[in-house]
Amino acid sequence: MNSSPSQSAFTAAWILVAVLLSLVVALIAVILKVAQGEGLTTALPSAAVAFAGTMALCLPTLTAAGLLQ
Numbered sequence: 001m002n003s004s005p006s007q008s009a010f011t012a013a014w015i016l017v018a019v020l021l022s023l024v025v026a027l028i029a030v031i032l033k034v035a036q037g038e039g040l041t042t043a044l045p046s047a048a049v050a051f052a053g054t055m056a057l058c059l060p061t062l063t064a065a066g067l068l069q
Contacts, residue, residue, distance in 0.1 A: 011067050018058035026051040 029050035033043035062068045 014062055014067050022051045022054040025054045
């Protein structure tokens with residue numbers, strides 16, 4: 001794979017955006033669970049599922065856009 005350093009940095013930046021978006025979605029999941037009166041131990045699995053689901057949507061999107069090859 002011949003990619004320039006600027007292309008690698010661009011790809012890394014988009015992966016960072018995907019991770020940060022996933023963290024925000026996971027945080028929202030925790031906030032919603034805690035607001036419903038659930039404990040933190042029951043909210044954390046929901047956050048993990050939200051994070052994994054968001055990453056599962058972001059990574060194929062980045063691949064389809066040609067950023068992950």
